[in-house]
Amino acid sequence: MMTLVLVAFMATNSVASVDSRTYIVHMDKSKMKTSYLSAANSKEMFEEMLDSIYQLSPDSEATPPPRLFYAYDTAIFGFAAKLSPMHLESIRNMDAFMAVIPDGSMRLHTTYSYKFLGLEQGKGLWHASNLESDVIIGVIDAGIWPEHPSFQDHGFGPVPAKWKGACESGTNFSPLNCNRKLIGARYFFKGYEAFHGKVNETANFKSPRATNGHGTHCASTAGGNLVQNASFYGLANGVATGMRYTSRIAAYKVCWEAPANCASSDILAAIDQAIKDGVDVVSISLGLRKGVIPYFDDLIAQAAFSGIQRGIFFSLSAGNKGPRTVVNTAPWLMTVAASYIDRSFPAIVKLGNGQSFEGISLYPGKSLKESPIVYGPTAGKKFAQYCIPGSLSPKLVKGKVVVCELGGGYGEYQITEHVKLEGGVGTVILHYEGLDFLAYPPMSPAVSVGDMARKAILSYLNTTKSPTASLTFKGTAYGKRAPMMAAFSSRGPNLVDLNLLKPDLTAPGVNILAAWPGITSPSEEEGDKRRVLFNLLSGTSMACPHVSGLAALLVSRHKEWSPAAVKSAMMTTAYNLDNRGSPIKDVYHGGPATPFAIGSGHVDIQKASDPGLLYDIHPLEYLLHLCSLKYNSSQIARFDQNFTCPKGTTMQPGDLNYPSFVVRFKSDAHNVTITYRRTVTNVGNPPIGTYKVQVQEPKGISVRVNPSILSFKTHGEKLGYKVSFTTIKRIIESENSCFGSLTWVSGKYMVRSPIAVTWI
Ligand SMILES: *[C@@H]1O[C@H](CO)[C@@H](O)[C@H](O)[C@H]1NC(C)=O
Ligand SMILES: *[C@@H]1O[C@H](CO)[C@@H](O)[C@H](O)[C@H]1NC(C)=O
Numbered sequence: 065m066m067t068l069v070l071v072a073f074m075a076t077n078s079v080a081s082v083d084s085r086t087y088i089v090h091m092d093k094s095k096m097k098t099s100y101l102s103a104a105n106s107k108e109m110f111e112e113m114l115d116s117i118y119q120l121s122p123d124s125e126a127t128p129p130p131r132l133f134y135a136y137d138t139a140i141f142g143f144a145a146k147l148s149p150m151h152l153e154s155i156r157n158m159d160a161f162m163a164v165i166p167d168g169s170m171r172l173h174t175t176y177s178y179k180f181l182g183l184e185q186g187k188g189l190w191h192a193s194n195l196e197s198d199v200i201i202g203v204i205d206a207g208i209w210p211e212h213p214s215f216q217d218h219g220f221g222p223v224p225a226k227w228k229g230a231c232e233s234g235t236n237f238s239p240l241n242c243n244r245k246l247i248g249a250r251y252f253f254k255g256y257e258a259f260h261g262k263v264n265e266t267a268n269f270k271s272p273r274a275t276n277g278h279g280t281h282c283a284s285t286a287g288g289n290l291v292q293n294a295s296f297y298g299l300a301n302g303v304a305t306g307m308r309y310t311s312r313i314a315a316y317k318v319c320w321e322a323p324a325n326c327a328s329s330d331i332l333a334a335i336d337q338a339i340k341d342g343v344d345v346v347s348i349s350l351g352l353r354k355g356v357i358p359y360f361d362d363l364i365a366q367a368a369f370s371g372i373q374r375g376i377f378f379s380l381s382a383g384n385k386g387p388r389t390v391v392n393t394a395p396w397l398m399t400v401a402a403s404y405i406d407r408s409f410p411a412i413v414k415l416g417n418g419q420s421f422e423g424i425s426l427y428p429g430k431s432l433k434e435s436p437i438v439y440g441p442t443a444g445k446k447f448a449q450y451c452i453p454g455s456l457s458p459k460l461v462k463g464k465v466v467v468c469e470l471g472g473g474y475g476e477y478q479i480t481e482h483v484k485l486e487g488g489v490g491t492v493i494l495h496y497e498g499l500d501f502l503a504y505p506p507m508s509p510a511v512s513v514g515d516m517a518r519k520a521i522l523s524y525l526n527t528t529k530s531p532t533a534s535l536t537f538k539g540t541a542y543g544k545r546a547p548m549m550a551a552f553s554s555r556g557p558n559l560v561d562l563n564l565l566k567p568d569l570t571a572p573g574v575n576i577l578a579a580w581p582g583i584t585s586p587s588e589e590e591g592d593k594r595r596v597l598f599n600l601l602s603g604t605s606m607a608c609p610h611v612s613g614l615a616a617l618l619v620s621r622h623k624e625w626s627p628a629a630v631k632s633a634m635m636t637t638a639y640n641l642d643n644r645g646s647p648i649k650d651v652y653h654g655g656p657a658t659p660f661a662i663g664s665g666h667v668d669i670q671k672a673s674d675p676g677l678l679y680d681i682h683p684l685e686y687l688l689h690l691c692s693l694k695y696n697s698s699q700i701a702r703f704d705q706n707f708t709c710p711k712g713t714t715m716q717p718g719d720l721n722y723p724s725f726v727v728r729f730k731s732d733a734h735n736v737t738i739t740y741r742r743t744v745t746n747v748g749n750p751p752i753g754t755y756k757v758q759v760q761e762p763k764g765i766s767v768r769v770n771p772s773i774l775s776f777k778t779h780g781e782k783l784g785y786k787v788s789f790t791t792i793k794r795i796i797e798s799e800n801s802c803f804g805s806l807t808w809v810s811g812k813y814m815v816r817s818p819i820a821v822t823w824i
């Protein structure tokens with residue numbers, strides 16, 4: 065007997081020491097032992113607690129002690145620590161234990177990581193009459209390049225008195241790197257190191273200083289200075305500017321390179337700190353690698369909830385997995401999709417037979433005169449059509465233009481480098497339908513062309529003995545059809561919360577020009593020795609900071625608005641027609657974008673600053689919404705430890721006072737009615753106004769609004785209405801759904817909400 069027990073213990077021991085891993089633990093503050101509560105701060109409290117667990121555990125000899133990385137007391141109440149299964153078990157058995165989530169990893173939301181161009185629209189910025197520089201944007205990302213002109217502080221007054229943040233020291237970074245523009249910089253690596261071992265100091269500065277350009281790019285898009293004459297080798301020349309260029313910026317570095325990763329525990333620590341530091345807006349262009357998880361397991365959602373309770377606005381990227389599922393979807397987050405702007409970088413491929421095709425190129429050099437072209441078998445061996453390393457034959461491609469298809473596992477920039485390495489003088493990259501045109505920074509002449517050109521070029525190659533082509537680079541052009549939804553932008557339905565439409569809106573996210581670190585090449589590839597002040601990137605990562613910066617504009621215009629009010633203003637005023645007057649298109653399928661891709665539409669900051677009506681939401685209503693999702697008490701407690709769902713609540717998930725609608729019917733529903741309630745708050749000017757409802761009914765659905773007229777007399781007045789959706793006929797436009805809208809109209813005000821009706 066005795067021996068058996070011992071063996072069992074030993075087995076546990078060895079498993080324990082091997083299996084220690086990082087967990088994020090939520091604790092119930094009210095149930096923490098009073099002896100711990102006497103600790104000077106939450107860090108000491110959790111240290112004491114873990115210490116006593118360690119002392120009391122039967123295997124303390126053999127197991128390393130639990131290691132506390134972070135104590136959280138704002139974003140959530142709890143901690144992150146490396147724990148053995150036995151330590152975790154002891155914590156689970158404590159009264160104050162609420163929940164545990166293993167540390168996870170997040171990724172930056174840039175597409176393909178091949179780098180791109182496009183300039184901000186600038187629209188709206190120049191009219192921002194409010195130039196107070198009291199708004200602070202916290203950017204949680206991959207660090208910052210403080211010397212960049214986008215972050216210099218010429219003309220800025222003292223740092224706002226409310227600021228409690230810090231400028232942390234580290235490798236090549238000191239408090240002197242902060243100024244009146246970049247007012248804070250911190251870095252978080254303990255969770256990363258628990259996964260990957262020490263931060264790789266060849267590939268990273270162990271400090272807030274960036275090596276990956278993503279954070280610098282995002283920060284400058286949200287709140288960077290006006291910088292005249294910014295360009296990428298002369299392309300996209302103009303003023304580079306943050307959406308809220310008089311904002312102060314605080315950078316929180318949570319992502320590290322080689323291996324590239326961002327740990328949830330570090331992100332949580334950064335949000336916790338940003339809230340305490342006093343930021344007004346938080347911009348987060350990253351998301352879980354895993355994708356869809358319920359809100360009660362979503363640490364960013366939980367931390368952000370704590371932030372919005374304190375009036376802080378959170379803007380997040382929707383993800384780059386289009387046409388697959390949108391992430392970062394909690395109702396208190398602004399979830400931003402990505403679309404094209406009207407700028408492009410045209411380049412012409414002219415074939416020997418006289419046909420010519422427009423594609424895009426960021427090649428800043430001279431055009432290429434007529435040269436022989438090769439492709440597939442005429443360029444090399446197996447897989448030569450993809451131009452992957454080793455497939456091209458130097459003899460065949462020397463002095464030639466090489467035609468390459470995507471699909472061999474390499475990005476456009478790498479393809480052009482393979483071609484150049486084997487002696488090719490130029491590259492034509494063939495795109496398929498439904499693929500985005502994202503610019504990349506080639507070092508040799510290269511053009512990407514679309515599906516029509518692909519077919520024509522392949523057929524020309526097939527039928528011609530000595531095919532030739534010339535490549536002409538036309539620089540920067542404006543006035544392309546825009547906006548258009550990027551195919552890569554992640555889509556609804558929102559699988560975590562099917563009654564909530566996500567993404568919320570779209571903003572520029574394709575070929576965006578913004579600040580770039582002085583140490584990093586524009587392609588972020590090792591062989592690229594170029595250094596640029598500005599670079600072009602694409603992704604919902606780039607769309608998110610546009611909205612963060614625009615939110616910062618609204619926050620200083622309307623100090624009394626809640627984060628939900630700011631969201632509502634942007635959503636109900638978003639537009640849905642492109643610059644040709646047609647419904648905004650979706651590059652993925654070529655047809656009009658549905659609300660599952662575009663949300664409420666494309667952000668229009670002018671209109672958002674004077675929206676007429678607001679759909680406001682008190683933080684308590686979000687908790688009631690979680691109750692309506694049937695979250696149980698321990699799941700709800702992760703958002704607010706003091707809240708319990710009222711008994712017998714009649715709220716249904718669709719009743720959250722959200723500025724958009726999702727209605728779900730069983731596929732055999734005949735003459736079935738679903739009714740939702742909404743309340744709108746009057747912020748119109750003048751305040752006296754009569755709004756009439758205009759409904760564009762989804763096909764096969766009858767929509768009734770009661771009352772259909774809302775008459776406001778005073779500023780801030782709230783009026784409610786009910787909207788009923790009745791099935792007449794099951795008609796599907798796409799994705800098992802059909803779409804419409806509900807708009808309150810009064811004079812210049814159009815307060816629009818999209819409607820998505822889904823048949824399940
Ligand atoms: C550290 O980074 C360098 C430079 O990117 C890379 O070559 C090296 O493989 C990395 N080391 C590890 C252990 O990943
Ligand atoms: C603008 O920048 C280009 C190079 O990027 C430089 O050649 C030119 O002189 C600059 N023009 C002005 C007005 O600063």
Ligand SMILES: *[C@@H]1O[C@H](CO)[C@@H](O)[C@H](O)[C@H]1NC(C)=O
Nearest residue numbers: 519521522523524525526527
């Ligand atoms: C090229 O020619 C071959 C044989 O004639 C044919 O099977 C193939 O479909 C052609 N490809 C294109 C792209 O025209």
Ligand SMILES: *[C@@H]1O[C@H](CO)[C@@H](O)[C@H](O)[C@H]1NC(C)=O
Nearest residue numbers: 360694695696697698699700
């Ligand atoms: C809530 O649900 C989770 C998962 O089903 C369960 O583990 C937990 O015990 C539940 N809590 C309560 C208080 O019912």
Ligand SMILES: *[C@@H]1O[C@H](CO)[C@@H](O)[C@H](O)[C@H]1NC(C)=O
Nearest residue numbers: 093094141703704705706707
């Ligand atoms: C819960 O309520 C108590 C008493 O009202 C308050 O002191 C405490 O700060 C609240 N805790 C949280 C997490 O809101």
Ligand SMILES: *[C@@H]1O[C@H](CO)[C@@H](O)[C@H](O)[C@H]1NC(C)=O
Nearest residue numbers: 734735736737790791792793
């Ligand atoms: C639909 O249902 C309502 C009540 O539920 C009923 O009054 C009405 O007559 C029905 N309409 C049809 C066309 O069946």
